[in-house]
Amino acid sequence: MTNSRRDFLEQSVGSVAATAASLYVAGASAQEQTSKDTNRLAVAVIGPGGMGTAHTNQLAKNSSVHVAYICDVDANRAAKAAETITQQTGVAPKVVSDLRRVLDDKNVKAVWIATPDHWHAPAAILAANAGKHVYVEKPCSHNLREGRLMIEAARKNNVVMQVGTQCRSTRFIAEAIDKLKTGIIGEILAAKAWNSQIRGTIGRQQPSEPPKNLDYDLWLGPVTERPYQSNFLHGIWRWWYDFGCGDIGNDGVHDIDIARWGLGVEKHPSRIAALGGKSFFDDDQQHADTQYVVYEYPGMTKSGKPKQLIFEQRIWSPYVQEGFENGNAFYGTTGMMILGKSGKYRLTGPKNKLIEEQSGDGPDLAAHHLNFLECIRTGARPNADIEINHLSTALCHLGNIATRTGRVINFDPEHETIRDDVTASKLLTREYRDHWAKPIG
Ligand SMILES: NC(=O)c1ccc[n+]([C@@H]2O[C@H](COP(=O)([O-])OP(=O)(O)OC[C@H]3O[C@@H](n4cnc5c(N)ncnc54)[C@H](O)[C@@H]3O)[C@@H](O)[C@H]2O)c1
Structure with missing residues (x-):
């Protein structure tokens, strides 16, 4: 750090x-x-x-x-x-x-x-x-x-x-990113984020009466009206297109955000290719349980060549990869870092020679709260x-759009539009019902 x-x-x-x-x-x-x-x-x-x-x-x-x-x-x-x-x-x-x-x-x-x-x-x-x-x-x-x-x-x-x-706001992760910025593994040309863990099924359900303790209409908010189903909530709404972003937007977004941070790309990618779908679960969930996405950032290396960010997801794995359920790999021109946000990293150089191993604390919610409160006080x-996270969350949305359409997405990073693909472009926003909370703009 x-x-x-x-x-x-x-x-x-x-x-x-x-x-x-x-x-x-x-x-x-x-x-x-x-x-x-x-x-x-x-x-x-x-x-x-x-x-x-x-x-x-x-x-x-x-x-x-x-x-x-x-x-x-x-x-x-x-x-x-x-x-x-x-x-x-x-x-x-x-x-x-x-x-x-x-x-x-x-x-x-x-x-x-x-x-x-x-x-x-x-x-x-x-x-x-x-x-x-x-x-x-x-x-x-x-x-x-x-x-x-x-x-x-x-x-x-x-x-x-x-x-x-x-x-x-987690000290250990910030220190790991600072270490990468010293050039210890050379120039980082590619970074990977993975989400590999075992999730449960949400089964199959038919519409039913919402429980008495729930105001279902308020829960839906500006989403187009649809009847209640017991496998919408709680927590499991994230596997439905109308309510969540799948696991790429759930656990994946933490790792994608770290990958983008370490790769040093403070902009949107220009091309996104993905494959994925449901390889494991046989239930109502709509988002992919298996997903592979590559994001390309042209002109981002020192010599003006593209950098790549890769995301992998298998949420049916009763084992971890590289020692971490969710993690990151940073690929440099002289070495590699494997980082787990639970608080460990390992640096290796040419011929896989170990350079350094460090461990520390996992994600620090208290520090993140304190940072927010401090910024309220100082105006920093x-x-x-929101501008930082928008770039990382956009990767989840673009990954899902590429996965759902099965097409390479040509994205205009300046205007946040998709070129020459009407179906994909529609997924950059959604339909809302006429509601007081409908975002306007
Ligand atoms: N930062 C992290 O590490 C982390 C970890 C887990 C979840 N999350 C995020 O937290 C959010 C919630 O996830 P969860 O798993 O706790 O979901 P959840 O379904 O368990 O909780 C959501 C709560 O919001 C309530 N709610 C819904 N609409 C509301 C409204 N209009 N006004 C007031 N309350 C409303 C629900 O009744 C429910 O109690 C998600 O966005 C998820 O991605 C973040």
Whole structure:
């Protein structure tokens, strides 16, 4: 890690901790604490489900914030998260199911959005337009066009928009990337990201009545109306075209983001080729369980030749590759790095001679929260700023478009359009129903 980056992370953690210490009064009664809460940053958690629970637990421990609202369209999940906050902080949050109630409250300064993917852009854009700072889960968008609208909303409203790729704030990963930038394996011409793990089946279901605790119409949001099916949620919405981006946009996006970071490509690719589909699961899931994508970035090597980023996915593998369930390989002209975001890397040189092996901590959610809060204070761009994540999430969308059409995608990186392919171009956005949360632009 460079000194500047290390200092930056340390200052971030240090200053937020100091702010927290000055605001928090240990042992105060709930009533006393409520008055102190006016000094803390009032925040809300929207979608305290799987990952939203991790955010709720993290925020409950952070004495510089006050979780003023818990918002979930599933009353059971909202009640559980509210109980966590009440038990851990002594102050009960307001519980709502419609995120507009959170956005209406002028006291709320920041929101954590951990809904399914189809709600990321609609919720983040509404929140930014309401003047809230936004921490939104990855993949930042459900389609490429939404990502662009999110950037515009963040910039227009001058709010911080951090995306939930917490590896961007993880010291060990940043150090590994800095090591690559020293030229230790020569010039990196190609990088690979892989997602190799074993997932479960979602079976086959017919439409049925939604459970009483769920506001299904709110859960659908601006998605074209369709009847409820029990294998839409929770968590498993990600395997459906209407709601998720498949595993490339789920676990894959973390590794693709690291691959792009290490490869040093701060732009969109120009050509995308992919093959894939369902080789294993025999069920309702629509996205590929097996996928191979190559992205080409012309003119990016020192001599003006293309660099390549490769993604591989097999979500039916009861074993890991190169020692890691999900990982990265960086291929340089004099050596190679194998990196697992769980906290290990290995550098080898010519004739596979070991250069160096390092291990450290895995993904650091606390540091990512602190970086977001620090940027709210300073106005700086966060480590996983929406513009950075849009480039990585776009790779998931483009990979899915190439996989679904079975064609090489010729992409115009400047205008974010696909050349000469009407069917593929349609997948750069989606159809929305007439709804208050429909992203406009
Ligand atoms: N950063 C990470 O490492 C990480 C890990 C896991 C998941 N995630 C991301 O977190 C997000 C959530 O994934 P999950 O597995 O927790 O899903 P989940 O289905 O378990 O949770 C989503 C929650 O959002 C609620 N919800 C849906 N629409 C809502 C709305 N309009 N307003 C309020 N609440 C709403 C649901 O009821 C549910 O409780 C996804 O985008 C996923 O990619 C990130």
